[in-house]
Amino acid sequence: MSTTVSTELPQRRELRTPLPGPRSQELAQRRTAAVAAGVSSTMPVFVARAGGGVIEDVDGNLLIDLGSGIAVTTVGNSDPRVVAGVQQQVADFTHTCFMISPYEGYVAVAEKLSELTPGDHAKKSALFNSGAEAVENAIKIARHATGRTAVVAADHAYHGRTNLTMALTAKAMPYKKGFGPFASDIYRVPASYPLRDPAGMTGAEAAARSIAIAEKTVGADQIAAFIIEPLQGEGGFIVPAPGYLAAMATWCRDNGIVFIADEVQSGFARTGTWFMSEQEGIVPDLVTTAKGIAGGLPLAAVTGRAELMDAVHAGGLGGTYGGNPVACAAALGAIETMAADGLLAKAQHIEEVASARLREIQSAHPQIGDIRGRGAMLAIEIVQPGGIEPDAALTGAVAKFCHERGVVVLTCGTFGNVIRLLPPLVIGDDLLLEGLGVLAEAFDELA
Known part of the structure; x- marks a missing residue:
């Protein structure tokens, strides 16, 4: 299967000096x-x-x-549509702050996210700068909407390097060591790790294990959100056993818990569908995205059920650079390339x-x-x-x-x-x- 690459860079491996030169x-x-x-x-x-x-x-x-800047340059570096959109936007204006004087690019990206993320329910989005920032705001939204504070994360999780997202992240070194204390009311459960789970454990059984621990140590009525990467990234590219995510999503729905899919690394065509959640047959309440969304420019988003996204008071979400117009132009170009090519x-x-x-x-x-x-x-x-x-x-x-x-x-x-x-x-x-x-x-x- 061939793909047209518009670049003058020779597509071959060639070492002219020992590395590093x-x-x-x-x-x-x-x-x-x-x-x-x-x-x-x-x-x-x-x-x-x-x-x-x-x-x-x-x-x-x-x-x-074979790294794509950690899954960022999904459409390749300097994709022609990304470059064209960025050049035009830079020539028009580089920043006004969407919270001061808005612009079409932000709205267009939000519309695309509503179209592409799983589910046909009414959705809205808020744009940010990084995956960690998106995750942190997803937790804010879930807590505000539910009136609860506890958050459950999975073992082997990676969600970012801010204080709250370090608390959600499972791996100590190099991400957490020496940086505490961390945000409170964060709890962890074992997820599904087929290679290391007991032999023959099904996805449903792994979910029952997760649920039992969450209910025993926290209480379902205290949990605002359950957050998981549908295909865990830094934790080891762990694909859960079939049925695990669906069972967890059902438990969340039955108990008023917001199911957050962290698709920062697995989203935007990386896994062969727009989002990994589609392959597991789940429709998350909130989806966090970043990395591959904008062809290398810093952009992130929380997209979710309109009633959840609208639960936060005006001014409660945002940031000076969130949804920067140049990054939005890049995202629209990257999404077009993913679809057209x-x-x-x-x-x-x-x-x-x-x-x-x-x-x-x-x-x-x-x-x-x-x-x-x-x-x-x-x-x-x-x-x-x-x-x-x-x-x-x-x-x-x-x-x-x-x-x-x-x-x-x-x-x-x-x-x-x-x-x-x-x-x-x-x-x-x-x-x-x-x-x-x-x-x-x-x-x-x-x-």
């Missing part, structure tokens, strides 16, 4: 002197250009991009191609304990052979091997033992397979 090393020295040490980077190369499935560094090296189908095609290759690699390497994901949101979990004991050391070594050979892969997982693949949906099959070939070489050499 001399120019990247110079910039790294400047970075060390000027940038806080707490801001880390996965790869030691500095980017000059990017497009299609390739990143070019400042030394002229061409790298295969068939990127939902392309995500499904990527899953077929990549999964087949990954299973070939797995057949030769028992260290690959699981292959999972949907669309172009795929992962392999690396374990000690013969069991499910996490092998974070091998995971790090495999990622480093790929990086040194010009393939951008990312790691994740509560135990640090998952390689995640998030290629831009415009990547060609040849580049995708070449990148996975390097991954295979890593296992051949290291496992």
